[in-house]
Amino acid sequence: DEAYLLDVLHAGNEKANERADRTLHEVREAMHMLY
Structure with missing residues (x-):
């Protein structure tokens, strides 16, 4: 069935x-790039 x-x-x-x-x-946090 296409819908499925x-x-x-x-x-x-x-x-x-x-x-x-x-x-x-996680990558941004590890690189200290959280804005």
């Missing part, structure tokens, strides 16, 4: 974005 696949892709995209945000925050 789109839902799965959307959920995966959100999860990946959350993980990337956390990783970037």
Whole structure:
């Protein structure tokens, strides 16, 4: 079902974005670049 696949892709995209945000925050924190 196409709608199901789109839902799965959307959920995966959100999860990946959350993980990337956390990783970037950790990198900025390690480099003392928190603004």
